[in-house]
Amino acid sequence: MYATGVSQYGQMTAGSFCYIGPQGIVHGTTLTLLNAGRKYLGTTDDLAGKLFVTAGLGGMSGAQAKAAVVCGAVTIVAEVSEEAVDKRHAQGWVLEKTSDLDECLRLAASAVAEKRGTSIAYHGNVVDLWERLAQDSKR
DSSP states (O other): OTTTTSOOOSOTTTSSGGGOSHHHHHHHHHHHHHHHIIIIIOOSSOOTTOEEEEEOOSTTTHHHHHHHHHTTOEEEEEESOHHHHHHHHHHTSSSEEESOHHHHHHHHHHHHHHTOOEEEEEESOHHHHHHHHHHHHTO
16 A cells, blocks of 8 residues: 555654655655645646645745645745745745745746646745735635
């Protein structure tokens, strides 16, 4: 069952040897995202054209953005620390960065329309991002 990707032991950070380090976190997060897409969105192959919103770029959190791109999703990661945004961008964990919410949403909408996987670090509060997304969804 483990070899087919339908089970895993413990938590991804140190649950089993294969999940130690950033590469393991990306692997485990990729499987989690793909399976969530299958279960809740009815996807079969990838997450192309889907928006994934999350928060935090400290510690091992860069894995969320990298895994989502591997899955083909458009990812926005909100982070209040400019230092963390700059570091993760310089390291390649996120592909784009902005502190302008309008620009962030334009970048995301363009990538969703193109079904182009990308990751956007939004330097700002995730609450502001969620509120804006909720407001825009009512239009």
